Amino acid sequence: MGFEQLAGLKEQLAKQAASAAAKKKAQRARRPVPAAASKPAEPAKPAKPAAAPSKPVDPVVHVIGKLQKRFPLAFPKNPAPKVPLKVGIFEDLMKHAEELGLNEKELRGAIKVWCRGNRYWTCLVQGAPRIDLTGGAAGEVSAADAERAVYLETNRLARSAPAPKTAEAVK
Structure with a gap:
């Protein structure tokens, strides 16, 4: 089929x-207008029921979200592993507080939450590079920091494990 035939076919389809x-x-x-259509319109009812109010989100989560958007290398989103942050990262964040629209209390709370938990403690391995806000290396994780992370994780696991049943507790 040549171009002329394709053009002719295209014109024919357009006319159809x-x-x-x-x-x-x-x-x-030509359709007759139903009698109901001539009445004044009633307010439309929503097709779906209103969604149940969602649980309020912790303000710290919003602050961490801002940090993740502004500093994605220092504050990676899940499921990416967290990275060890530079010692003194809070002072660096305070320089950007006005730009982010955050105050000292909000930043302290966000750093406190970010640096707590299994995901952060597992990244604290001796010799691992600590990261500044731009993603550059800013020191290494010391042996003491790595030991403390292991200690904190062990304590968390011990608290979350169910207490062993004794013979007296069963009776």
């Missing part, structure tokens, strides 16, 4: 589509 659209428009114009 236009005539079909004109027929539909004419059929709509």
Whole structure:
């Protein structure tokens, strides 16, 4: 099939589509208007019931979200592993507080939450590079920091494990 034949076929299909659209428009114009349509319109009811109010989100989560958007290398989103932050990262964040629209209390709370938990403690391995806000290396994790992370994780696991049942507790 040559280009001329394709162009002719395209024109033919366009004419068919236009005539079909004109027929539909004419059929709509011939339909009688139902009596209910002449009445004043009632307020529309929502098709779906209103969603149940969601649980309020902790403000710290919003602050961490801002930090993740502004500093994605220092505050990676889950499921990416967290990275060890530079010692003194809070002072660096305070320089950007006004730009982020955050105050000292909000930043302290966000850093406190970010640096707590299994995901952060597992990244604290001796010799691992600590990261500044731009993602550059800013020191290494010391042996003492790595030991403390292991200690904190062990204590968390011990608290969350169910207490062993003794013979007296069973009776």
